[in-house]
Amino acid sequence: MTERVVPPDARRRRRPTKQGVVLSEELIVETALRLIEEHGAEALSVRRLGRALGADPSSLYRYFRRTDDLMLAVADELIGRTLRAWRPTGDWRADLRDLGLSMHAGALAHPRAATLSAYRVTGRVHEIQAVETILGVLRDGGFPDAEAVRIYHTFVDQTLAFGALDSASVALPDQAREAEAEVWRTTYGRLPATTHPHVAATAPHLLESMRHSSYPAALDLLLEAAEARLAAVRGRTGG
Incomplete structure (x- = not known):
């Protein structure tokens, strides 16, 4: 176009x-x-x-x-699909966790589109609604404005980055994905303790963990850090 x-x-x-x-x-x-x-x-x-x-x-x-306008509309539609299915509860941490997992799942449902659009800023209706909604969850949860923006930025970038990373993996041909999974078993799972003691000691956990996306764990770490920051803010202000 x-x-x-x-x-x-x-x-x-x-x-x-x-x-x-x-x-x-x-x-x-x-x-x-x-x-x-x-x-x-x-x-x-x-x-x-x-x-x-x-x-x-x-x-x-x-x-x-032009084509780019259409790509932005596609990116915005992916956001809209997540928002239409998401229901807040009033618990900021639970709501952000559910929203993040929903965004990630939405990316994996459309891996090629997610890979193409994860880094775009659409300025369209669904993106605007998402920004307003996430900031509202954080501000209503007690975060000061500067902290709310900081956590919003980190939350969204983390979610989009993992969505693009995992979508790229999902979009690989099955044979390539299976070959990569086999590397963890045949290479890392067999490294000797004499040369690679840390890999050898943790191999069972490593092989199990690498089969899955680390996004849920990363999201929980982020939310734990955000909760600690909120507690610190309340401690300073006596709130």
Whole structure:
């Protein structure tokens, strides 16, 4: 896609496409997300999207001026899917843990899209809602504003980074994933204590741990640190 400005009142297609569907931003984003998971980044082309939608590729400019705008919309939709399924309880630590795990699971459900979008700032409705929501959880939990922002930043970056890392692993061909898992067993699991005493001593735990993502453990460590900081703040202020 290239730069092209279409007046807002001309963006919605009023006639069905060749396949009998009426175009909308939501339908284009959903189709783009599906194509990304099937074909990778190259799926974000006007020609491929138009073919999948049964529409003239030029009609997509009614909704997105360029490919990057569509990628931002896809990234924002991933955020929206997590938020729509998440229900806060009022317990800041439990709520952040549940939200983080939900974000991570959402990334793994769409690994190629998550890998492409984890580092993007969309400035769109769902991202704005997420920023407001997470800051609200922290401020309502008693964190001063500066601490709330610090923990928000760390929480989001940690979650997105693990989402991208683990998504990249999930997106590997099965044979490559199995080969990497085998390295832990056949290489690290057999290192002798005479040359690698620490690996040898911890090998059973290492082999078990490396089979899974470390995100839940990292998230718990972050939340424990945040809780300790909140206790310290309350101790200083007498709250």
